[in-house]
Structures are given as C-alpha cells and as structure tokens.
Amino acid sequence: MVRKTKEDAAITRQRIIDAAREVFLVRGVSRTSMEQIAAQAGLTRGAIYWHFDSKTEILLALRERVFLPLIDRMDDTLLKAAEGAEDPLLNIERFLTETIQVLNDSSETRQTYEIMMIKCEYVDEFAEVLQQIANNCSNISLNIKRAYQRAQELDLLDTSCTPEEYAMDTYLFFSGLLHMWIKDPEGSERRQQTNNFIRAHVRLRRKTKTA
Amino acid sequence: MVRKTKEDAAITRQRIIDAAREVFLVRGVSRTSMEQIAAQAGLTRGAIYWHFDSKTEILLALRERVFLPLIDRMDDTLLKAAEGAEDPLLNIERFLTETIQVLNDSSETRQTYEIMMIKCEYVDEFAEVLQQIANNCSNISLNIKRAYQRAQELDLLDTSCTPEEYAMDTYLFFSGLLHMWIKDPEGSERRQQTNNFIRAHVRLRRKTKTA
DNA sequence: GGGTTTACATACAAGCATGTTTGTATGTAA
DNA sequence: TTACATACAAACATGCTTGTATGTAAACCC
Known part of the structure; x- marks a missing residue:
C-alpha cells in the first residue's frame, strides 16, 4: 500500500512527530538522523521529506x-x-x-x-x-x-x-x-x-x- | 618549527580550549567539527588529536x-x-x-x-x-x-x-x-x-x- | 473512468567529519 | 652524539548523512 487517504496522511505526519520525539529524547536532536526517525516511525526518509522540509521543521512542529x-x-x-x-x-x-x-x-x-x-x-x-x-x-x-x-x-x-x-x-x-x-x-x-x-x-x- | 617545549605545548592546549569555546558558542557543540576548532586555533586537526581524544574531552576540559x-x-x-x-x-x-x-x-x-x-x-x-x-x-x-x-x-x-x-x-x-x-x-x-x-x-x- | 495529484518508497550522488596512519623536525636525556 | 619521546602536519580511507531525483500505486476529481 502506498498512497493513503488524507486522514491516513495526517496520521503518518503525527507518527513522524511522535517518532522524532522518541529518538530526540534518546539521541539528542543533532545526532538524530532522518533515517533514524523514519525507522522509528516505520517509514522511509521519502515519507518524512514529503511531510517536512528538514529536521528543524519537525522539531518546530513538535x-x-x-x-x-x-x-x-x-x-x-x-x-x-x-x-x-x-x-x-x-x-x-x-x-x-x-x-x-x-x-x-x-x-x-x-x-x-x-x-x-x-x-x-x-x-x-x-x-x-x-x-x-x-x-x-x-x-x-x-x-x-x-x-x-x-x-x-x-x-x-x-x-x-x-x-x-x-x-x-x-x-x-x-x-x-x-x-x-x-x-x-x-x-x-x-x-x-x-x-x-x-x-x-x-x-x-x-x-x-x-x- | 614543529616540536615545541613543554610550556609551548601547554599554551597550545589552552589555545585549543579557547578556540573551541569560541566556535561552540557560535555553532553549537554538535555542529562544530574538529577542523573548525583547529582553524580557529591556527592549527591542524593533528594537533588537537594529540592533545585530546575527542571533541567531548575538549568540552569536558572547557x-x-x-x-x-x-x-x-x-x-x-x-x-x-x-x-x-x-x-x-x-x-x-x-x-x-x-x-x-x-x-x-x-x-x-x-x-x-x-x-x-x-x-x-x-x-x-x-x-x-x-x-x-x-x-x-x-x-x-x-x-x-x-x-x-x-x-x-x-x-x-x-x-x-x-x-x-x-x-x-x-x-x-x-x-x-x-x-x-x-x-x-x-x-x-x-x-x-x-x-x-x-x-x-x-x-x-x-x-x-x-x- | 481517465487524468491528475498525492503519498509515499527506492535509488543515486556528493559532501563532510571522523579516526587513523604516516611523516618529520625538534626537544631531551644518557 | 646517539637514541628516543614529543608535538605537531598532512594524507588517507571510511562511513554516515543529506538532498534530490525518480518510480509507483492508490486516491481524488470531473
């Protein structure tokens, strides 16, 4: 399954933020890579880069x-x-x-x-x-x-x-x-x-x- | 001139710490590379790696x-x-x-x-x-x-x-x-x-x- | 129901930063 | 004067991360 409905996408976005929070907490913001956030969220970097321009934007959303x-x-x-x-x-x-x-x-x-x-x-x-x-x-x-x-x-x-x-x-x-x-x-x-x-x-x- | 006397080496060590402080303040610890500290101190990474094992040790000394x-x-x-x-x-x-x-x-x-x-x-x-x-x-x-x-x-x-x-x-x-x-x-x-x-x-x- | 857009996954290229190794010239002690 | 340690510089190899480009299937719209 690739393309999701709008609500699914919103959930994905929230999952990214949640995943980022968990990884940030353990590894710190700087040492956290997009790949690690993606893995924690069960996604790939492609998904993250579609929702956010950069790691900074994830942190701001968080x-x-x-x-x-x-x-x-x-x-x-x-x-x-x-x-x-x-x-x-x-x-x-x-x-x-x-x-x-x-x-x-x-x-x-x-x-x-x-x-x-x-x-x-x-x-x-x-x-x-x-x-x-x-x-x-x-x-x-x-x-x-x-x-x-x-x-x-x-x-x-x-x-x-x-x-x-x-x-x-x-x-x-x-x-x-x-x-x-x-x-x-x-x-x-x-x-x-x-x-x-x-x-x-x-x-x-x-x-x-x-x- | 390469090899210095002991006092010179101590001065070099202190210069590294001072340089690190200046760069850390502007770029943050994580985003600061050994190369940047070395450049600020007017040295090369070789000098830093001789005095300190890692960036962490510089921060601890600081x-x-x-x-x-x-x-x-x-x-x-x-x-x-x-x-x-x-x-x-x-x-x-x-x-x-x-x-x-x-x-x-x-x-x-x-x-x-x-x-x-x-x-x-x-x-x-x-x-x-x-x-x-x-x-x-x-x-x-x-x-x-x-x-x-x-x-x-x-x-x-x-x-x-x-x-x-x-x-x-x-x-x-x-x-x-x-x-x-x-x-x-x-x-x-x-x-x-x-x-x-x-x-x-x-x-x-x-x-x-x-x- | 066909085209378009959306929501991702995958693949690729390039740039650091790190750690290590090697080289070397000088201090230092016997 | 010899032998070794010291204090660096310079070069190398590697891995990681980022950014982007491309692929693709499903959802959405008319």
Missing part, C-alpha cells in the same frame, strides 16, 4: 504542538488572577501547580520539555526559537506582576517588597522549578514535594502570615 | 576549567554562612551576588555557561555531566538549608516557612536567575536589576520585615 496550548493555558490562568479573582495569590499558586500537573500527566509534554531544555542546541535557525520563548516568558512575567498588583489592591500582599519584585521572584522560582522538575529523575523525592514548595513560595507573600 | 573554581567558591561562601557568620542571610545574599558578579566580569565563565546551558545536548556520554551538575546543585541546596537553619537559630528568619522550604525556594530562584541572566542579551535591562531582585528575595525572609 514544539508548537505542545507549547502553544500550554502557553495559552498559563496565560489564561494568570489573566484570571489579574482581573476577576477574589484571591489572586491563590490563582498564582494554581498557575504553578497546574503547570506542573500537566508535566506530570502528559509524557508528551514532559518529553518535549526535556528535548527543548537539554537535548537541543540553540544556534542559527534556533536562535529565533529562543527569542520566542523569551517573549512568552516576559509575557508570563508581566501577567504575574499584574496578579500581584491586584493582590496588593485587595490588601492581601505582604508589604516588604513591590509587586514587580514579587513577580520577578516568582518567575525565577517558576523557571528554576521547571528545570529541576525536568532534570530530576522520574519518581524523584523532590518531584513529589513540588506542591509543598509551591505553597511555601506563595505563603511567604501573604500579608497575614505574621498577624 | 567545563572543568570554569566550573570547578566557581563551585568551590560558592561552597566556600555558603559554608561560611552556615557556620561562622553572624548574619547568614547576608551571606546568602552575598553568595548570589558574587556568583552573578563572576558571570559579569569573566567572559570566559559567561560563555562557558552559555555553551553548557543552550549550546550542548546532554545525551550518551554527557548524561554523566548532567549527573555531576545535579550533585553540585544538591550540595549547594544543602548548604543553603544549613545557612537558613543557622539564621533560624539566630532568630533572624521569618517563621512562616521552614528552613528547608526557604532553601528550596532560594535554590530555585538561583537556578532561574542563572538561566535568565545567561539567556538575556548583553546589557539587558533585567540584567542590571539583578541585584535588586536578589536583595528583595533575601529581604522577604528576614523576620523584622513586619515588625
């Missing part, structure tokens, strides 16, 4: 498929925190735990993060990917700041720092948390304590903590 | 040269914080600012970090490097915890969280800070505010903040 929904979700939770919520700090806590929960539940997401973090070199055509990530991060950072500003308006926020300082502190905590979580081996002790650390992080910002 | 002194220095500052200091929180703050200061002052350190963070794929023989880094980090984490415990004994520490929770929070902050600092472009606004954010981070932990 990334978009996982990152865009996650970014949307994070923005959504944070926007709620900044606008409607009666307890913005709780929403910030929810933003953190939910993101970790996605990593915990979805191996596709977890593996994709691992590839983007420690199995990929950001040079040449990937420099722009780094730029996109930076943009997403600064957007998250901005929304965190708004949430803290709202918490301040509602008099829920400790007064020793400014909302901007809290926001940067939380953003850096979040960034470090993702790296730790991805790099830690599966089922590590620290992974299980993650929610504790998130709660402690947010608790430290509540005004009533010493009252 | 890493050790920068990381080991830095790790030592961080351990040193944190140990002082955990044992002798009359203000452990100030020492934690110093640990953070000093590390950033090193990155700021030494382009060799900064570039090496950038290579290890976003221009290198941790697979196969590099999986163990990741393990070493994890060990260093958990050691740092442990020393931070000790410093916070001492701060608690001296009644300098806010009581809303445990020393362990503070330690993890600071470690994740530190991890995120390094990534932000390295990924941000040179002379970025956020880089300059780094010290402010560090001070805010530590200030939040002082007991007297609401007194």
Whole structure:
C-alpha cells in the first residue's frame, strides 16, 4: 500500500512527530538522523521529506504542538488572577501547580520539555526559537506582576517588597522549578514535594502570615 | 618549527580550549567539527588529536576549567554562612551576588555557561555531566538549608516557612536567575536589576520585615 | 473512468567529519 | 652524539548523512 487517504496522511505526519520525539529524547536532536526517525516511525526518509522540509521543521512542529496550548493555558490562568479573582495569590499558586500537573500527566509534554531544555542546541535557525520563548516568558512575567498588583489592591500582599519584585521572584522560582522538575529523575523525592514548595513560595507573600 | 617545549605545548592546549569555546558558542557543540576548532586555533586537526581524544574531552576540559573554581567558591561562601557568620542571610545574599558578579566580569565563565546551558545536548556520554551538575546543585541546596537553619537559630528568619522550604525556594530562584541572566542579551535591562531582585528575595525572609 | 495529484518508497550522488596512519623536525636525556 | 619521546602536519580511507531525483500505486476529481 502506498498512497493513503488524507486522514491516513495526517496520521503518518503525527507518527513522524511522535517518532522524532522518541529518538530526540534518546539521541539528542543533532545526532538524530532522518533515517533514524523514519525507522522509528516505520517509514522511509521519502515519507518524512514529503511531510517536512528538514529536521528543524519537525522539531518546530513538535514544539508548537505542545507549547502553544500550554502557553495559552498559563496565560489564561494568570489573566484570571489579574482581573476577576477574589484571591489572586491563590490563582498564582494554581498557575504553578497546574503547570506542573500537566508535566506530570502528559509524557508528551514532559518529553518535549526535556528535548527543548537539554537535548537541543540553540544556534542559527534556533536562535529565533529562543527569542520566542523569551517573549512568552516576559509575557508570563508581566501577567504575574499584574496578579500581584491586584493582590496588593485587595490588601492581601505582604508589604516588604513591590509587586514587580514579587513577580520577578516568582518567575525565577517558576523557571528554576521547571528545570529541576525536568532534570530530576522520574519518581524523584523532590518531584513529589513540588506542591509543598509551591505553597511555601506563595505563603511567604501573604500579608497575614505574621498577624 | 614543529616540536615545541613543554610550556609551548601547554599554551597550545589552552589555545585549543579557547578556540573551541569560541566556535561552540557560535555553532553549537554538535555542529562544530574538529577542523573548525583547529582553524580557529591556527592549527591542524593533528594537533588537537594529540592533545585530546575527542571533541567531548575538549568540552569536558572547557567545563572543568570554569566550573570547578566557581563551585568551590560558592561552597566556600555558603559554608561560611552556615557556620561562622553572624548574619547568614547576608551571606546568602552575598553568595548570589558574587556568583552573578563572576558571570559579569569573566567572559570566559559567561560563555562557558552559555555553551553548557543552550549550546550542548546532554545525551550518551554527557548524561554523566548532567549527573555531576545535579550533585553540585544538591550540595549547594544543602548548604543553603544549613545557612537558613543557622539564621533560624539566630532568630533572624521569618517563621512562616521552614528552613528547608526557604532553601528550596532560594535554590530555585538561583537556578532561574542563572538561566535568565545567561539567556538575556548583553546589557539587558533585567540584567542590571539583578541585584535588586536578589536583595528583595533575601529581604522577604528576614523576620523584622513586619515588625 | 481517465487524468491528475498525492503519498509515499527506492535509488543515486556528493559532501563532510571522523579516526587513523604516516611523516618529520625538534626537544631531551644518557 | 646517539637514541628516543614529543608535538605537531598532512594524507588517507571510511562511513554516515543529506538532498534530490525518480518510480509507483492508490486516491481524488470531473
């Protein structure tokens, strides 16, 4: 069987992406050849070159498929925190735990993060990917700041720092948390304590903590 | 001139490492060939293969040269914080600012970090490097915890969280800070505010903040 | 139902990058 | 001065990867 129906082709395309993810995770992006991806997908390079122009495009497709929904979700939770919520700090806590929960539940997401973090070199055509990530991060950072500003308006926020300082502190905590979580081996002790650390992080910002 | 004296050979070896760092930074580790390193160093591959068995060994040498002194220095500052200091929180703050200061002052350190963070794929023989880094980090984490415990004994520490929770929070902050600092472009606004954010981070932990 | 396009497989050519081998001139010690 | 080790350069052989070109059978469209 050679020529497939359109739905079959879409499945094939997805199989290529899945195969690439599996091989990338083991061999790294650079050391992975088109032939290896094809073999993992049970295809030949011809199929891959029909669906994608290059290995880079596969990686970009892999990334978009996982990152865009996650970014949307994070923005959504944070926007709620900044606008409607009666307890913005709780929403910030929810933003953190939910993101970790996605990593915990979805191996596709977890593996994709691992590839983007420690199995990929950001040079040449990937420099722009780094730029996109930076943009997403600064957007998250901005929304965190708004949430803290709202918490301040509602008099829920400790007064020793400014909302901007809290926001940067939380953003850096979040960034470090993702790296730790991805790099830690599966089922590590620290992974299980993650929610504790998130709660402690947010608790430290509540005004009533010493009252 | 072919055969050099021992000192000349040591200089050549260092030139190879320097050349590799420059090429790695631009092209990434995987895409860099021995030929390119040799050209950058003004040598041939023969010279490189005499000094190093493989590209991996160059990268390891590059890493050790920068990381080991830095790790030592961080351990040193944190140990002082955990044992002798009359203000452990100030020492934690110093640990953070000093590390950033090193990155700021030494382009060799900064570039090496950038290579290890976003221009290198941790697979196969590099999986163990990741393990070493994890060990260093958990050691740092442990020393931070000790410093916070001492701060608690001296009644300098806010009581809303445990020393362990503070330690993890600071470690994740530190991890995120390094990534932000390295990924941000040179002379970025956020880089300059780094010290402010560090001070805010530590200030939040002082007991007297609401007194 | 015939032509056209689609969705692949197969085959071919060319370019690195690697590792190794060989050559060689100099330092170095006896 | 001899004998060997050192510090490279240069040449060689090999394998891998990429890109492209061609083949082909089935799906799609009118």
